[in-house]
Every structure is written in C-alpha cells, then in structure tokens.
Amino acid sequence: MHIHPLITDSESLAALCKRLSTASFVAVDTEFMRENTYWPDLCLIQIGDQFEAAAIDPKAEGLDLTPLLDLLVNNDEVLKVFHAGGQDIEIIHNLTGKTPYPLFDTQVAAMALGLGEQVGYSNLVESLLNERLDKGARFTDWGRRPLDKRQIDYAIGDVTYLAGLFPKMLERLKKTGRGAWLNQEMERLADPANYCVDPDQAWKRIRMPSRKAEVLGRLKAVAAWREKEARGKNLPRGRIMKDETLADIASHPPKSQDALANVRGLSPTWKSNDIGARLMQAIADARELPADEMPPKEERMPGLGKEGALVADLLKLLLKIRSRESNVAARLIAKSEELEALAAGKRNGLSILEGWRFDEFGRDALDLVEGRLAFAIKKGRLAMTRTEAAE
CATH class of the missing domain: 1.10.150.80 (HRDC domain)
Structure with missing residues (x-):
C-alpha cells in the first residue's frame, strides 16, 4: 500500500479524492479534541483503500475539504468503512449536514461474527490481521502543530489496518449469511437524526x-x-x-x-x-x-414483580445460551429492557420478535415465557427442551 505524505494542499487532496471516488470502499478515521469545546475540534482525517492511504490536515491554511466531503456524503457508489464510527460520523455531519452513506462499521460487524460485545480496534486487528498496534500516540495532543512523524504514522495505521480488516470481515459475513443482519444497524448509524441537536x-x-x-x-x-x-x-x-x-x-x-x-x-x-x-x-x-x-407515561409492566423478574432472569440465561450457540454477541441480539418487557407481557414493538432476531432468539424466548420451552441438563450441559404444553 502506498502511504502519501501528510496532505496540506487542495490540489493533492482533490487528486486523491478523484482516485478514491472509483474505489469499492474507503476506510475512514478522524482524530479530534473535544474535552474543552462544544463542537469537536477536527485535527486530522485519515482515508484510504486497499492501494493507498493518506492523512489530511484540516487545519492547513487554505485547504479546501470539499472534494473529501463530497466523496464521503455525496458518492453513494463508495462504501465508507469505520470502526466505532459514531463520533467520526458526527463530525462529518457537523461539516455537511449529511452522514456518510452507505457505511459499514467493523465494531458492529464484529458482534455479528461473535468476536466480542464491543471489541476494541487493537484487539480486532490482532485477531484478524495478527498485527500489534502501537498505542503510544493514542492520547496525544492532536491540535498541536506541527504534527510529528509518530503521530502521523499512528493515525495512518488506523485506516491501513481498517482497509485490511474489512474484506476479511465481509468474507466471513458472506459465509455465515449474516450480512443482512447488519443492514438495520447500519441504517441506524447513518440516520442524520442521531447527530442533529435541536x-x-x-x-x-x-x-x-x-x-x-x-x-x-x-x-x-x-x-x-x-x-x-x-x-x-x-x-x-x-x-x-x-x-x-x-x-x-x-x-x-x-x-x-x-x-x-x-x-x-x-x-x-x-x-x-x-x-x-x-x-x-x-x-x-x-x-x-x-x-x-408531554413525555409518555412510563409503561407499567404488568406482572413484573418478583415472578416477572425471575422470568426476565431466565430470558437472560437463554440469551447467553443462544449467543454461545450462534456465536453472536448477546448485545447485538437483545437488550435487557426488551427481555424485561417480554417477561412482563409486552409483545408489540420488540425488535427481538422481528426479523433475524426472532429466528435466532425471539421465537425461543416467546416459547419460554409462554411455557412451551424449559431448561434441562443433558450430558452435563445446559440445554432447552420442549414441554408438554408445546406438543
């Protein structure tokens, strides 16, 4: 992969973006400071595909970011790949009023592949690429100028490794048939409403x-x-x-x-x-x-007393079992509040009773609550068994 010198002029940035505009995907990351400000202070943007990558200094005098922002929010032919990209997307939305689309988040994908509940980037790189990240510049002052070589190398590594991770993760998702599972999550991440503060x-x-x-x-x-x-x-x-x-x-x-x-x-x-x-x-x-x-009154969960709480605990146990069996992070399948709502008798508006979540977990969860499924020990392992009520 060709690594460009730090881009500080509009001509070099425009040429890079023109080449990347025909790529199948681009990996994107940002470095920013926000501890002391309302708006994130964008200090560096990194972007690349499988063949080239560069860091861009948005603080460089006279630099026109328009070609880069057009690539990110106006080019629907190029997939934008992030890792835990919520804050990166927020910054892009602040600059353009739009969000990158289409997009792919490797942290969410890692949950679908059973690689962890909220797997960190360095752990993902070590697991799939067998590479160890240098974390030394992680907490550096990105607003300071000039940036030194170590800072730039660290920042570039975020997208070069990301460009290597994405194809591997995509292939695994295709083999497991779980790519479609992520559509809803990616649509949620790309929703501009998440980043508008009225x-x-x-x-x-x-x-x-x-x-x-x-x-x-x-x-x-x-x-x-x-x-x-x-x-x-x-x-x-x-x-x-x-x-x-x-x-x-x-x-x-x-x-x-x-x-x-x-x-x-x-x-x-x-x-x-x-x-x-x-x-x-x-x-x-x-x-x-x-x-x-007026905010809606908190829905009172009928029956979620002591008995309902026990049912919710059983649902959490079932979730652990199904998560282990399917090798999918439990956090991606269901949230605790949904399990409690199901235990209390709610049936409408629960994501676990729709789509792939219903197939993977919701159907069994419903059967457990309604007495058609029970826990059993088989050959020393906790398993589920159908009850007479289901027959």
Whole structure:
C-alpha cells in the first residue's frame, strides 16, 4: 500500500479524492479534541483503500475539504468503512449536514461474527490481521502543530489496518449469511437524526421525575438556553451548567437574579453577570409544556414483580445460551429492557420478535415465557427442551 505524505494542499487532496471516488470502499478515521469545546475540534482525517492511504490536515491554511466531503456524503457508489464510527460520523455531519452513506462499521460487524460485545480496534486487528498496534500516540495532543512523524504514522495505521480488516470481515459475513443482519444497524448509524441537536429538544436528555407541565416547560426553556450558550461560547454543556443544577432550577426557579448566588452548582457571580441575566430571562419566558409534547407515561409492566423478574432472569440465561450457540454477541441480539418487557407481557414493538432476531432468539424466548420451552441438563450441559404444553 502506498502511504502519501501528510496532505496540506487542495490540489493533492482533490487528486486523491478523484482516485478514491472509483474505489469499492474507503476506510475512514478522524482524530479530534473535544474535552474543552462544544463542537469537536477536527485535527486530522485519515482515508484510504486497499492501494493507498493518506492523512489530511484540516487545519492547513487554505485547504479546501470539499472534494473529501463530497466523496464521503455525496458518492453513494463508495462504501465508507469505520470502526466505532459514531463520533467520526458526527463530525462529518457537523461539516455537511449529511452522514456518510452507505457505511459499514467493523465494531458492529464484529458482534455479528461473535468476536466480542464491543471489541476494541487493537484487539480486532490482532485477531484478524495478527498485527500489534502501537498505542503510544493514542492520547496525544492532536491540535498541536506541527504534527510529528509518530503521530502521523499512528493515525495512518488506523485506516491501513481498517482497509485490511474489512474484506476479511465481509468474507466471513458472506459465509455465515449474516450480512443482512447488519443492514438495520447500519441504517441506524447513518440516520442524520442521531447527530442533529435541536435546542428545543435538549430537555429530553435530562432526567426529570416531575410530570408537571409548568416544570417541564421551564426545563425545556432552560435546556434550550444552555444549548445555545454552549454553542455560542463553544464550551461543553456541563461547563455552562450541570444537568442536576438545570433540573433543580426547573423544579425550584429562583425568584430573582440575586437568588442565583444560592443555587448549588452556580458561581456567586451569576447574581450580577450577563449570563445570569440571560438565564433569568429564559425562566421568565418559559411556558407550560403543551399537552402534545408531554413525555409518555412510563409503561407499567404488568406482572413484573418478583415472578416477572425471575422470568426476565431466565430470558437472560437463554440469551447467553443462544449467543454461545450462534456465536453472536448477546448485545447485538437483545437488550435487557426488551427481555424485561417480554417477561412482563409486552409483545408489540420488540425488535427481538422481528426479523433475524426472532429466528435466532425471539421465537425461543416467546416459547419460554409462554411455557412451551424449559431448561434441562443433558450430558452435563445446559440445554432447552420442549414441554408438554408445546406438543
């Protein structure tokens, strides 16, 4: 594989992207910093196929990223391959308003191949390529310039190995017939809605036990205010105000700006500074949450008392057995909350009762809950057996 020098000029980037635009797939990775900012600070982009790879410096003066972004979000003929790519995709969405499509995530694929619940990249490389990654530059300061050779070599390795992993994983998926299983997961990853943060929807991420329209209206208003403040200052939300403080203010709004000095989690200076004034205005402008925006009441699971909890435990045991037998990560098959819902009597809207998950696990799970399946010990191994009720 040909490794290009660090790309810092538009002409070299355009030429690379033109060649890669005819590839069957490209491996993609990014390096970024976000500890102290609201928006991820993109510091490096790595891309390559089976024949060439390069690192691109998005901070290089005058560099036009348009050809690269077009390749990632406007070329549907080239598959984009990531590993645990959620944050990489978020960055691309921030730059373009779109997500890479079509895409393939090797971490998700690894679960379908029974390689682990959330297998790390280095473990995957060692397992399938028999190569050991140099992790020395993993926690480096990617925003510092100039980047040194070790940093660039480390970053390039992420896509060169990824370009080697993908064909091997694709072949295994074809042999096992599990490629179609991943379609739903990849569609979910590619959904732009996952990466859009509407300030007016920010309140939904904050835990609030109250269902009073007045309280939830304030929560919505203050959460939207915080989101806009964080964006405007390019600071993490928690640097503006912690979730707990926000929820407390929604429940017990201060009567005046002076009272902000007594709010736990806020500096005494809020009683007289501009940000405190803006917060008080947001509280004053808050309105009761409309009925059509009220969150649904938590569905009470009928029967999930002590007996229901035991049934849920049996379902988790069944999941372990089926995961072992099929060599598929349990996490990809079912979530604990779905098992509890099934144990409590819910049947609609559960992914384990649809598609491949039903064939692999859901059918037996339903039979277990409804008395047509039971546990047994056969030749010293835990197994499932049909009951008389099933006959």
